[in-house]
Amino acid sequence: MGIIKAFKLGFDYFKYDEDGNVQEMQRAVDDINLDIEAGSFVAILGHNGSGKSTLAKQLNALLLPSEGTIWVDDMDTSKEQELWKIRQKAGMVFQNPDNQIIGTVVEEDVGFGPENMGVPTEDIWKRVGDSLRKTGMTAYRHHSPNKLSGGQKQRVAIAGVMAMRPQCIVLDEPTAMLDPNGRHEVLEAVSELNKKENVTVILITHYMEEVIHADKVYVMDSGKIVMQGTPREIFSQVERLKEYRLDVPQVTLLAHELHEAGVDIPEGILTTEELVSALCQ
Amino acid sequence: MIRDITIGQYYPADSLIHKLDPRTKLLGTLMFIVSVFAFHTFWGYLVATVFLGSVILISKVPVKFIFKGLKAIFVLLLFTIVFNIILTPGEVLWRWGFIKVTKEGLVLAGRMAIRLIYLVIGSSIMTLTTTPNQLTDGLERQLRPLNKIHVPVHEIAMMMSIALRFIPILLEETDKIMKAQIARGADFENGNLIQKAKNMVPLLVPLFISAFRRANDLAMAMEARCYHGGDDRTQMKPLKYAGRDYAAYGILTGYLAIAILFRVVGI
Numbered sequence: 001m002g003i004i005k006a007f008k009l010g011f012d013y014f015k016y017d018e019d020g021n022v023q024e025m026q027r028a029v030d031d032i033n034l035d036i037e038a039g040s041f042v043a044i045l046g047h048n049g050s051g052k053s054t055l056a057k058q059l060n061a062l063l064l065p066s067e068g069t070i071w072v073d074d075m076d077t078s079k080e081q082e083l084w085k086i087r088q089k090a091g092m093v094f095q096n097p098d099n100q101i102i103g104t105v106v107e108e109d110v111g112f113g114p115e116n117m118g119v120p121t122e123d124i125w126k127r128v129g130d131s132l133r134k135t136g137m138t139a140y141r142h143h144s145p146n147k148l149s150g151g152q153k154q155r156v157a158i159a160g161v162m163a164m165r166p167q168c169i170v171l172d173e174p175t176a177m178l179d180p181n182g183r184h185e186v187l188e189a190v191s192e193l194n195k196k197e198n199v200t201v202i203l204i205t206h207y208m209e210e211v212i213h214a215d216k217v218y219v220m221d222s223g224k225i226v227m228q229g230t231p232r233e234i235f236s237q238v239e240r241l242k243e244y245r246l247d248v249p250q251v252t253l254l255a256h257e258l259h260e261a262g263v264d265i266p267e268g269i270l271t272t273e274e275l276v277s278a279l280c281q
Numbered sequence: 282m283i284r285d286i287t288i289g290q291y292y293p294a295d296s297l298i299h300k301l302d303p304r305t306k307l308l309g310t311l312m313f314i315v316s317v318f319a320f321h322t323f324w325g326y327l328v329a330t331v332f333l334g335s336v337i338l339i340s341k342v343p344v345k346f347i348f349k350g351l352k353a354i355f356v357l358l359l360f361t362i363v364f365n366i367i368l369t370p371g372e373v374l375w376r377w378g379f380i381k382v383t384k385e386g387l388v389l390a391g392r393m394a395i396r397l398i399y400l401v402i403g404s405s406i407m408t409l410t411t412t413p414n415q416l417t418d419g420l421e422r423q424l425r426p427l428n429k430i431h432v433p434v435h436e437i438a439m440m441m442s443i444a445l446r447f448i449p450i451l452l453e454e455t456d457k458i459m460k461a462q463i464a465r466g467a468d469f470e471n472g473n474l475i476q477k478a479k480n481m482v483p484l485l486v487p488l489f490i491s492a493f494r495r496a497n498d499l500a501m502a503m504e505a506r507c508y509h510g511g512d513d514r515t516q517m518k519p520l521k522y523a524g525r526d527y528a529a530y531g532i533l534t535g536y537l538a539i540a541i542l543f544r545v546v547g548i
Contacts (some may be wrong), residue, residue, distance in 0.1 A: 060505055084507050092505040099495050100502035104414055104446045111517035116507040146449050160506065185471045 003073055003168055003200050004059060004090070006034040010067030011054055028054040028222030030223035032068075036202065036216075038167065041194045043211035043231075044204045046220035047245040052204045055220070056172040059092040059202065073167060088117060095173045097153035106148075106156050107132070107141040111173075113164040124163075131162035134197065134199050151182025155189050162193065168200040169193070175207065183207075208249045210272045219244060236268030251275050292409045296342035297525060299410045303419025305526045306407045312533050313403045316540035317396050325543045326395055332536055333402060342409050350405035351398060358397055365390035397424030416443045423521050443499070451492060458487050 009032040015024040027243040028051045028227045030175055036042050046052040057063040061077040073089050087157065091113075094100045103109030107128050132138045135155045145153055154174050161169055171190065175183040187210055194201045211217050217234045219227035221244045227234055234241070238248050238256040248256070255269035255278070265278040300305075313332075320329055337347060351358075371385030411419070421438035428434050459469065463482050467481055514536075 019547055057501075062501060062505060084509065087505060087507050092502075094498065094502055094505075096495075096498055098450055099498035102443065102446065102499070102503060102506075108517060112503075112508075113506040115517055116509065118513045118515050120515060121517065123517055124515065128517065147447075164506065200397065 002035040003038040004034060004071070004202070006032050006058075006068065006070040008068035009055075009058065009065050009070055011021075011051075011058065011063060012066045013054075016205040027223055029058065029065075032069075032223075032225055034225075036168075036198050038196045039194075040215040041191065041201045041213065042216050042218070044202065044218045044220060045206060045208070045246060046204075046207055046233075047210060049222075050244075051223040052219040052220050053172055054223075056092070056202070056204050058171050059170045060092050061086050062092070084117070088113075088164050089166055090168045090170055091164055091166035091168065093154065093157050093161055093171045093174050095176050097150050097157060100157050100162075101145045101153060104144060104145050105141075106137065106145060108139075109117065109145060109156060110159045110163050111227065113160055117164060120194070127163045127165070131159040134162055134193060135159040149182060150178045151185035151266065153180070154178065154186045158186070158189055158193070162197075162199075166199065168202065170202045170204070170205050173206070174203075175205065175210065183210075206246070208247060208252075212249065215265075219246065221273040231270060232268040234268075234271060236266075238267075291412050292342045292346055294341040294410075296339060296341040296410070298336065298406070300523075300525065301410075301529055302520055302522055302526045303415040304423055304520060305522070306411055307416075307419050307530050308406055308527065309422055309533050310407045314400055316537055317399045319537075319540040319544045321544070322548055324548050325429055325540070328398060328536075328539060328543070333399060336406060337402075340410050342406070343491045344366070346409060347402055347405055350401050354397060358394060361393050361397060362390045365393055365492050371465055413445050414442060417445070418518075418520060435514075439511075447495070450495075451488070454491060455484065455488055458484055476480065 009029055010027065011029040013026045014022050014027050015026070017023045030051075032055065033154050044052050044055065054063065058065060058077065059072065059073075059082055064078050069078050072086045075086050075089075077083075077086055101109050104111050110128045110131055111124050114127050119127065128141075129138075132141055135158050137152065137155050137159055138155075140148060140152065141202045145156060148156065158169070158171075158174075169190070174190075175186055178186065190201055190203065192212060203214065205211065212235075214231055217227075217229065217231050218225050219234060219241070226244060227237070227240065234246055235252045238253065241248055247253075251269065251272050251274075252269055255265055255275050256267060259265055259267055263279075265275070269275050269278060282518070301309075316332075317329060320326055324416050337344065366382055366386040367380050369383050369386035369389050371383035373381050373383055374387075377381045410415070420435055420441075423433045426431070463469065465469075467480065467483055469484070472480065
């Protein structure tokens with residue numbers, strides 16, 4: 001039984017005119033079935049407007065489904081009395097690092113979640129210490145978030161979510177506004193949490209390089225899940241990915257071109273080392 | 282550069298006054314203000330001066346910073362003194378045309394000046410030794426009884442602290458937009474006042490839009506982290522009175538008692 005399950009999930013955005021009548025309706029998420037296993041690293045890929053962020057917001061009840069049901073740890077997100085429990089179970093990290101940090105000091109921001117949950121004071125300090133250590137931000141605990149780099153800010157945001165002791169973290173394009181160094185820093189912290197703390201990670205992104213270590217990849221296009229499988233399965237279908245306006249990693253593309261040109265190497269090569277060893281055989 | 286600006290006028294130092302609970306400082310300032318109005322003789326002001334002087338010494342804040350606050354009220358001070366001197370009726374000391382200086386006027390002006398100056402210095406010591414966040418916390422705790430009459434104390438304090446956090450971010454953003462508009466030929470420097478105000482429009486519109494977008498994002502992030510107002514909320518750093526706070530309250534009460542005693546006895 002998965003930690004997150006969705007059944008025939010659908011969501012519509014409405015556009016209202018001045019009198020409050022529905023003017024336009026847009027289906028952002030359409031007929032989605034998900035079953036995400038606890039402790040796994042799942043990536044959701046899609047280009048802009050494919051509905052992946054809308055789906056992310058469904059996962060911790062920031063948006064409620066217009067159709068179908070979604071369960072987080074067996075709790076139906078549309079039940080209001082479970083709302084705070086669900087948000088505690090499935091933490092969320094957003095795209096813009098500046099707009100999700102509330103505290104004026106790093107440690108106060110990390111403590112914000114536990115404060116809201118009504119955790120006793122001594123326990124908050126313990127949780128804050130723990131999650132700063134897990135994300136490698138202990139050295140910055142007394143700093144002002146304004147003076148940190150983008151990658152560090154995102155790590156603070158992740159620490160803030162971890163302090164709520166969630167079973168699952170949803171990251172909605174956490175690296176979109178970062179430079180390559182920051183991107184690497186954040187991904188490392190996330191996969192560390194996944195491996196060491198056994199937290200389920202759902203990474204939403206449009207950078208292909210970030211998903212090669214995932215256990216499972218979903219590809220979304222116009223609100224639907226169009227492909228799913230291991231990274232290798234997904235990346236061996238280069239032509240199909242191009243249809244969904246997604247770029248495969250450069251190594252994979254090179255391998256694909258070589259394969260097309262008749263060189264005897266397998267499809268779905270993910271890393272440089274793999275390509276080198278395949279070519280040397 | 283613009284990142285480094287400090288909000289308020291906090292002067293970081295390691296002193297006993299800095300370590301006091303913000304509530305103690307808030308109430309202490311209030312008590313000091315009352316005392317300044319209670320004293321009305323030379324001996325009274327001497328006591329107030331000694332008290333204020335020792336607090337400044339303990340706070341380790343350079344005197345220069347403390348007098349900075351007086352600049353803002355300089356004009357007000359000047360008006361108060363001049364009008365008190367020339368408009369108070371009484372024993373005439375000096376006369377020129379319709380302007381006359383009276384003895385009572387001089388005394389009253391002096392008293393007013395001392396009160397104003399001490400008032401400003403007293404409250405600057407509080408703002409110089411307390412971070413804006415501590416002040417917000419202190420106010421939230423001190424005003425908590427107002428919750429009973431449905432004043433949203435927690436919400437107001439939360440808004441204040443979020444505003445404090447976003448001031449540097451929005452300043453930086455203003456800087457960015459300004460540069461972007463200058464690069465496209467906007468002129469923020471020349472023209473008369475009305476023109477200058479008009480030129481600000483291309484700066485303000487994007488700034489407002491982005492501020493609203495940020496507010497929207499932040500609200501979502503807060504909700505995602507289970508924020509649901511002040512009910513059932515615990516605090517990571519709850520305010521706690523330490524021994525030094527009780528000592529400070531003792532001293533303050535003694536000081537206020539002297540002020541009231543002086544007033545009653547008429548010294």
